[in-house]
Amino acid sequence: MIINIEGMIAGAIVGGIYFLITMVWPNMEFPGKYASLAALFLLTGTVADKLGYQPRIYFAKFKLIGIVLVLLGAFIFLGVAIFTATMIVVAICIFFWQRKKENKLFLRAQSCLENYPGNQSDDPNAGKRLLIEALFQNIWLNKKPEFFEHNEKVLDILISDTELARNEDELHYLRFVRDKLKEQKAQTKWSWRLKNIGAAKRSLTQLIDNQGIGRFRPAA
Structure with missing residues (x-):
């Protein structure tokens, strides 16, 4: 399956909250929208893991998707140096966690x-x-x-x-x-x-x- 049942539920939550965010702040620029989506994937995946659920798309958990989106956003919006520093910090945090x-x-x-x-x-x-x-x-x-x-x-x-x-x-x-x-x-x-x-x-x-x-x- 492309997405499991838990992933469907988590995806609906992410999509619903993201829709509400764009309704409340209709003039939000692209960086803000991207950051909101990345944060929603990361937060939803983290909470699901804490509750014992494994929402995923293919083999990628929602939390992993959120981390990838954060790193990609750092590369796109902040430049190579900040992206590299972000990757190092994330890797260290994941290691100790x-x-x-x-x-x-x-x-x-x-x-x-x-x-x-x-x-x-x-x-x-x-x-x-x-x-x-x-x-x-x-x-x-x-x-x-x-x-x-x-x-x-x-x-x-x-x-x-x-x-x-x-x-x-x-x-x-x-x-x-x-x-x-x-x-x-x-x-x-x-x-x-x-x-x-x-x-x-x-x-x-x-x-x-x-x-x-x-x-x-x-x-x-």
């Missing part, structure tokens, strides 16, 4: 691991899903020893807990991911991103969702 968000995700992953032993559910895969959610993939240049230790604990449980349903391919893959994680931890120069964790989460989730049918990355 995402690092803060990533730390919250790590706390959530730790909570999933802590809640695993006491998890009670009629769904036989509930405990396994909780462990998969506990696997933590860092992205924003924020690698800490605690990330390695946490993922090692999760992988050890996934490998050793005999109550968890798994086949030989899955067990072999989990051992491969754990061994690669330990190798990376032992390296003098760490790459900034924990390897294989994101792929492991996707593969394990696919295996559960497909009722035991899934493919794992070869242990090369």
